[in-house]
Amino acid sequence: MTATDAPPTGLQAERRGSVLLLAVDRPERRNAIDLPTATAIAGALDTFDADESLRVAVFTGRGGIFSAGMDLKAYTETGDRPIDPARGGFGIVRQPPRKPIIAAVEGAALGGGFEIALACDLVIAGEGARFGLPEVRRGLLASGGGLLRLPALVPRNIAMEAVLTGAPLTARRCAELGLVNRIVADGAALGAALELAAVIADNAPLAVQASKRIVLEAADWPHEEQFDRQEAYVEQVRSSADAREGAAAFLEKRRPQWRNR
Incomplete structure (x- = not known):
């Protein structure tokens, strides 16, 4: 420390x-x-x-x-x-x-x-x-x-x-x-x-930060717009190298190596 x-x-x-x-x-x-x-x-x-x-x-x-x-x-x-x-x-x-x-x-x-x-x-x-x-x-x-x-x-x-x-x-x-x-x-x-x-x-940093942001911001989103508004955050995480790494690590039964990108 x-x-x-x-x-x-x-x-x-x-x-x-x-x-x-x-x-x-x-x-x-x-x-x-x-x-x-x-x-x-x-x-x-x-x-x-x-x-x-x-x-x-x-x-x-x-x-x-x-x-x-x-x-x-x-x-x-x-x-x-x-x-x-x-x-x-x-x-x-x-x-x-x-x-x-x-x-x-x-x-x-x-x-x-x-x-x-x-x-x-x-x-x-x-x-x-x-x-x-x-x-x-x-x-x-x-x-x-x-x-x-x-x-x-x-x-x-x-x-x-x-x-x-x-x-x-x-x-x-x-x-x-x-x-x-x-x-x-x-x-x-x-x-x-x-x-x-x-x-x-231990979790993917991009996913954690995006999850926090959606939880906090969604309270002010109109109900009918919530899924559309979260899509920008979801797509950014879904298309990240960490998302591919998470899937690969799961299939290969190993700990993921997050790169925050």
Whole structure:
């Protein structure tokens, strides 16, 4: 395991084979995100998207806490909000990576922390994890995607209660609602997320990325146009060298050698 670069302030970025591990490391601030950390997250995701050898990312927080969201102390002292011009709040919520990203959540994922998890494609949580949008209790709005993504993922009234009360949801409740893919013992979320990332990374990268794009974009496609609109993505993958390699590997009973083309 080697670091992709010297760890930037507030963030550790580590390459583990074809998986990029991003870990917020600000335990003294409960892994709250300040502007330098948001900038580092955005830069790491830019690297992730551009590097063909990296196929899946895992996002987590060190010290048993996912993230308490925006660093309010830094905000009150400097007025700087943790927003990247391109990727938005916390360096991710406006423009998540085009490749799959998994949240490994331990402890609190509150405010922007919950919004980061909502921006990820999959969520693995320790059984003691808590998810919430307490912004209304602080005179703020959950404008980092909480008010937009949560109602799209759970029933309207459940989302409404969460955003109007600011009360947290347990990992078990989030799993019941479909927000969490798997619950594991406390302390095991990162290991489980890395195992899941390895499974995804073994698959054809072009097919994985196109599949993610269709799932996300199809929600806005008119029903009668959905098959036509996905055809451009399907044809690009179907005509790729990796599609031929996948078929050949299946017939020859060997592991495919993906070339990302």
